[in-house]
Amino acid sequence: MLRNLMLVGAAVVAAAIAVPAIHDANPDLLPGLAQAGLGRGEADAPPTISMLAHPPATATGRRVRLEPDGRGHFIGDFRLNGRTVEAMIDTGASVVAINTTTARRIGVSVSTADFKHPVNTANGTIHAAAATLSRLEIGGIVVRDVQAMVLDDEALSGTLIGMSFLNGLRRFGVENGRLLLEQ
Numbered sequence: 001m002l003r004n005l006m007l008v009g010a011a012v013v014a015a016a017i018a019v020p021a022i023h024d025a026n027p028d029l030l031p032g033l034a035q036a037g038l039g040r041g042e043a044d045a046p047p048t049i050s051m052l053a054h055p056p057a058t059a060t061g062r063r064v065r066l067e068p069d070g071r072g073h074f075i076g077d078f079r080l081n082g083r084t085v086e087a088m089i090d091t092g093a094s095v096v097a098i099n100t101t102t103a104r105r106i107g108v109s110v111s112t113a114d115f116k117h118p119v120n121t122a123n124g125t126i127h128a129a130a131a132t133l134s135r136l137e138i139g140g141i142v143v144r145d146v147q148a149m150v151l152d153d154e155a156l157s158g159t160l161i162g163m164s165f166l167n168g169l170r171r172f173g174v175e176n177g178r179l180l181l182e183q
Contacts, residue, residue: 057139062183064139074179078161079137081106085159089179093162096133096148102159103131103150110150117149126155136165141183143168 057076058065066074066089074089080098083106090097103110114129129150136146147164166172172181 060140062140064141064181066179066181068177068179076138078159079135080133080159081108081135083107087159087161089166090160090162091166093160095162095164096136096146097128097151097156097160097162098131098148099151099153099156099159101153106133108133108148108150114150115152119149119151119155126152136161138181141169141181143183 057067064076066076069075075086076089077084078087079085080087080096080102085098085102085106087096098106098108100110108131110129110131114131115127117128117130118125119128131148131150133146133148134144136143143165146168166181169181169183172179174180
């Protein structure tokens, strides 16, 4: 399972690099890429995934502090379209990445035809569907209209919170070993 999560993390990073490159080569192939928040530059560091339980988040108003888990990853309980989903912060991902099971659970409807955005992974190319989350929340922080990619359950077993959410914050960063999210 950890291997699958790592492969999905790699796929999200690959998508962050490949999709804009495809768009640059042929803008008509992926219309609306700029509006979808799938731009360049956010995939400098490869994502890492942890299967360990996450420490609780501390929320004060529109500030949330996440403690690192045993491997140093920041995992928290987010609300996607009002439903609680455990997810890992991934600054190497341009957008939020969810699987089809999570998409259904949070009311995001995608059809087979929507899986038209190629994403390269270590196991080959897969296709993802673009989606918009009406609300993504943690603590008192709420970001609306967050761009996401939906991947098949076999390609992604967890949820990654990427830059399409983090860019909706006033600031975020590690302070005293904790990840501070502030809106």
